[in-house]
Amino acid sequence: MNPEFQRLDPRVQKWVFKQGWNDLRDIQKKAIPAILAGDRDVLISASTAAGKTEAFFLPACSAIAKEQNSFGILYISPLKALINDQNRRLESLGEALNMAITPWHGDVAQSKKLKARNNPSGILLITPESLEALIIRSAGWVQTAFSNLSYIVIDEFHAFIGSGRGMQLLSLLNRLEHLLGRLNKPVPRVALSATLGELEKVPLSLRPDNSLPCEIVRESSNRSTLKVQVRGYLESATADPEHASSADMLLCEDLFRLCRGDAHLIFANSRKRTESLAASLSDLSETHTVPNEFFPHHGSLSKELRESLEQRLQRGNLPTTAICTMTLELGIDIGKVKSVIQVTAPHSVSSLRQRMGRSGRRDSASILRMLITEREITSTSGLVDQLRLQLVQSLAMLRLLIASQWFEPADTLQPHFSTLFHQILAITAQWGGVRADQLYSQLCQSGPFKQVTGHQFKTLLQHMGALNFLTQLSSGELVLGVEGERLVSHYSFFAVFKTPEEFRIVAGNKTLGTLPMDSPVMPDQHIIFAGRRWEVTDIDSEKKIIHVTKTKGGKPPLFGGQGMSVHDVVRQEMFKIYTTGDYRISVGEKKIDFANTTARELFREGHHYFQAGQLNTERFIQQGAHVCIIPWMGDKTVNTLHALLLQRGFKTGTYAGVVEVENTTVADVKRSLVQALETGLPAESVLARQVAEKSIEKYDEFLPDDLLNLGYGQRAFDVSSIRQWLEAELGAGSQSHTHHI
Numbered sequence: 233m234n235p236e237f238q239r240l241d242p243r244v245q246k247w248v249f250k251q252g253w254n255d256l257r258d259i260q261k262k263a264i265p266a267i268l269a270g271d272r273d274v275l276i277s278a279s280t281a282a283g284k285t286e287a288f289f290l291p292a293c294s295a296i297a298k299e300q301n302s303f304g305i306l307y308i309s310p311l312k313a314l315i316n317d318q319n320r321r322l323e324s325l326g327e328a329l330n331m332a333i334t335p336w337h338g339d340v341a342q343s344k345k346l347k348a349r350n351n352p353s354g355i356l357l358i359t360p361e362s363l364e365a366l367i368i369r370s371a372g373w374v375q376t377a378f379s380n381l382s383y384i385v386i387d388e389f390h391a392f393i394g395s396g397r398g399m400q401l402l403s404l405l406n407r408l409e410h411l412l413g414r415l416n417k418p419v420p421r422v423a424l425s426a427t428l429g430e431l432e433k434v435p436l437s438l439r440p441d442n443s444l445p446c447e448i449v450r451e452s453s454n455r456s457t458l459k460v461q462v463r464g465y466l467e468s469a470t471a472d473p474e475h476a477s478s479a480d481m482l483l484c485e486d487l488f489r490l491c492r493g494d495a496h497l498i499f500a501n502s503r504k505r506t507e508s509l510a511a512s513l514s515d516l517s518e519t520h521t522v523p524n525e526f527f528p529h530h531g532s533l534s535k536e537l538r539e540s541l542e543q544r545l546q547r548g549n550l551p552t553t554a555i556c557t558m559t560l561e562l563g564i565d566i567g568k569v570k571s572v573i574q575v576t577a578p579h580s581v582s583s584l585r586q587r588m589g590r591s592g593r594r595d596s597a598s599i600l601r602m603l604i605t606e607r608e609i610t611s612t613s614g615l616v617d618q619l620r621l622q623l624v625q626s627l628a629m630l631r632l633l634i635a636s637q638w639f640e641p642a643d644t645l646q647p648h649f650s651t652l653f654h655q656i657l658a659i660t661a662q663w664g665g666v667r668a669d670q671l672y673s674q675l676c677q678s679g680p681f682k683q684v685t686g687h688q689f690k691t692l693l694q695h696m697g698a699l700n701f702l703t704q705l706s707s708g709e710l711v712l713g714v715e716g717e718r719l720v721s722h723y724s725f726f727a728v729f730k731t732p733e734e735f736r737i738v739a740g741n742k743t744l745g746t747l748p749m750d751s752p753v754m755p756d757q758h759i760i761f762a763g764r765r766w767e768v769t770d771i772d773s774e775k776k777i778i779h780v781t782k783t784k785g786g787k788p789p790l791f792g793g794q795g796m797s798v799h800d801v802v803r804q805e806m807f808k809i810y811t812t813g814d815y816r817i818s819v820g821e822k823k824i825d826f827a828n829t830t831a832r833e834l835f836r837e838g839h840h841y842f843q844a845g846q847l848n849t850e851r852f853i854q855q856g857a858h859v860c861i862i863p864w865m866g867d868k869t870v871n872t873l874h875a876l877l878l879q880r881g882f883k884t885g886t887y888a889g890v891v892e893v894e895n896t897t898v899a900d901v902k903r904s905l906v907q908a909l910e911t912g913l914p915a916e917s918v919l920a921r922q923v924a925e926k927s928i929e930k931y932d933e934f935l936p937d938d939l940l941n942l943g944y945g946q947r948a949f950d951v952s953s954i955r956q957w958l959e960a961e962l963g964a965g966s967q968s969h970t971h972h973i
Contacts, residue, residue, distance in 0.1 A: 352377035394642030464831030571599035616789030620838030651927035758885030771924035916945030
């Protein structure tokens with residue numbers, strides 16, 4: 233063992249030997265001096281299952297081994313299941329050190345919590361929501377219980393960055409240091425993650441005021457082997473979207489063959505797809521008269537069903553395949569699975585990396601398969617199908633993951649007014665009363681809401697007063713108003729996140745199904761639903777209904793890919809693949825082809841169409857009576873172009889990064905966009921006014937319209953990006969660059 237190992241508490245050293253480890257891993261050795269220094273924040277970035285948890289806990293537990301009168305380590309996790317998991321994993325280390333380990337969330341027995349209340353020591357494992365409840369309800373006890381706190385560690389840190397929940401967490405940590413009188417001697421924060429884009433910028437997301445230096449500890453090299461395959465499937469152009477197609481059946485038969493007899497994860501992106509795959513695979517088990525080993529796992533299932541599946545995977549004594557949404561993406565210890573299979577294009581490269589990390593046992597390779605279905609091309613096929621965009625998006629994400637080792641940086645520029653609203657109420661409840669300048673100082677000046685101006689903060693406070701969330705006393709102090717008391721006293725207050733609202737899609741008197749409102753939907757917009765094209769005629773936010781009518785047009789693309797998540801870099805990588813005609817990955821002198829015969833043929837078709845349409849230079853394409861615009865930019869830029877065209881009276885929809893404009897010509901669309909450039913493009917907040925349902929975050933419904941439009945606009949649109957694109961494509965209003973189009 234190396235000299236750093238000798239710095240660990242002798243009992244920790246003994247525990248390591250008892251695990252049968254010959255040596256510590258690279259990341260664990262590197263982390264020891266950084267953690268033991270106790271005078272800095274530390275960011276531990278390493279692949280899934282590289283030993284990040286032990287990299288923190290071995291030195292941190294050594295440092296607090298003699299502390300008896302206070303919690304020494306505060307461990308914060310995004311998931312209750314991860315807390316239960318860490319509690320189980322740390323149990324033997326705690327016993328070796330005679331150190332208490334206390335999980336603290338809604339499902340933990342009161343007797344266990346009472347024991348920790350009476351004798352706070354060792355490690356507290358908690359979610360941000362439970363920490364919020366403790367600080368509001370028991371601030372005095374928190375002051376004592378954390379009086380000698382040495383470390384705050386945040387697991388799966390990427391799950392927090394750039395989100396409303398992440399802002400709540402940063403605000404909580406700020407409030408905790410304030411409560412403990414530790415502003416001048418901050419508690420070191422340690423972040424653990426496998427998927428952090430732009431690593432050098434992450435320390436600012438961990439401590440926005442930079443009051444402690446941050447050391448980044450990363451693996452020197454990740455020697456794990458990865459086996460990758462992309463399998464293509466061709467669906468008949470006449471397939472009925474309501475029923476399973478021959479391509480679906482073939483895909484399910486392949487899944488059955490590839491997964492039977494071992495442990496696997498199949499990611500299907502949507503709950504509906506998850507359920508249909510699980511049902512088809514269960515039917516196949518029955519047909520082959522073998523026990524079923526295929527089970528769904530998503531947020532709508534009961535806790536009991538999800539946990540029993542997790543335990544079955546953990547035990548590893550029965551072959552088990554979980555068909556899941558994002559629910560098994562984070563690091564719950566379900567044991568290592570043999571392979572991970574993605575059956576639609578992934579949402580993001582970071583999500584793909586996280587999923588890939590669940591696969592690969594001991595020294596065996598990680599196996600990642602992508603099973604991608606494209607539709608047979610006919611005379612009525614649109615651009616999305618002809619280009620095979622779903623397949624090429626998947627290929628681009630794989631290349632970025634493996635060859636470039638790139639993944640999406642978090643968007644840290646959002647104002648998060650909804651979470652700010654929540655934190656104003658939380659701090660007011662915590663102290664009983666507080667001055668406006670104290671709130672602004674703690675939340676915006678020294679806290680995480682640095683994007684919020686003094687004027688915006690004042691607007692929000694005044695609006696909260698007008699709605700009775702806050703009341704101002706004659707002394708000038710703010711206290712909770714009637715509505716504020718009602719919100720704060722409800723058990724649901726402590727969480728700032730919510731699942732996206734599901735809106736019913738209604739045509740006439742018929743409900744077609746539901747759609748999560750996680751991307752902009754505007755009147756007159758065209759959408760694809762249940763395999764058909766529809767025009768949005770009205771959006772009823774109160775009743776949560778989107779009214780639609782059937783619209784004409786070619787057969788809708790199989791791959792909608794609509795949303796706010798695909799990054800510019802992904803679409804630019806797709807463009808690079810098309811222009812070079814090569815999706816393979818270079819490894820040394822070799823180029824590795826990881827596509828099967830069908831996928832290769834589908835790619836050739838897409839590449840042929842790209843060349844025939846001269847899409848390396850053309851961005852505006854006339855397709856019959858419609859115009860397709862393909863900017864090769866991320867969703868925020870594409871959404872901005874789409875909203876701009878709607879505002880200018882065009883009938884339009886957006887699918888997989890392509891904007892379709894109905895019943896017009898390229899000349900008319902260009903002319904209108906040139907005029908828009910010349911008269912000045914509207915701000916993001918102005919475009920946001922067109923979006924009927926903007927309540928994405930939990931308390932958005934209580935925000936003043938100006939702030940709601942401002943926040944939503946920054947989340948969904950990017951005017952400066954579309955301005956640059958239009959200037960490059962349209963020659964800044966002149967015709968000097970038309971040869972590029």
